[in-house]
Amino acid sequence: MEINLLPIELSPSRGAAKFAKTLNRITIIVTGIFLFISLVGVIFIVFFSIQIGSSVTKQTTLKSNIQSLEGTEQKLFLIKDRIDKIKFALASKNAEDALEIMVNQPLSNLPSTVSVNSVQIDSTTTKFSVLSTDSLGMATFLNTLVTSGIYKNLTLTSFVFNPERGYVITLEIS
DSSP: OOOOOSOGGGSOOHHHHHHHHHHHHHHHHHHHHHHHHHHHHHHHHHHHHHHHHHHHHHHHHHHHHHHHHHHHHHHHHHHHHHHHHHHHHHHHHHHHHHHHHHHHHHHHTOOTTEEEEEEEEOSSOEEEEEEESSHHHHHHHHHHHHHHOOOSOEEEEEEEEETTTEEEEEEEEO
């Protein structure tokens, strides 16, 4: 039982009371929707802040992995470079031995009248010049070179006779 102490003239009209009830319900519903949206927004903010923290942690881990891999890459590059230098040194040692055979063998068995004037060694060719006081010594030397079979390509680039010095020939081996 409701007791209304207000005079009847002051009581709200039925339409106004119904409007107030409807307005009250709408306010409650809008407040509920606002609270729900606020709650969802807070949940999203917390979720995204956790995701951002996780992403930052992953990023720092990946950066440290990249730095360690860069160091490893540099070490591998240096090792590869050392291996290439070792291969080159071994190849040059073998080439040096072959060159020693190619140059020393014919020049070590020179006739007594023939002497070495000059030797030039490049990466592709070898040039040497010999001096002989007589033609017989020069012919013997050239015969020894040709019959030894060591050289695939032997080119006579210069043949000079000087009455004071003798015969000077320059040979190119490639």
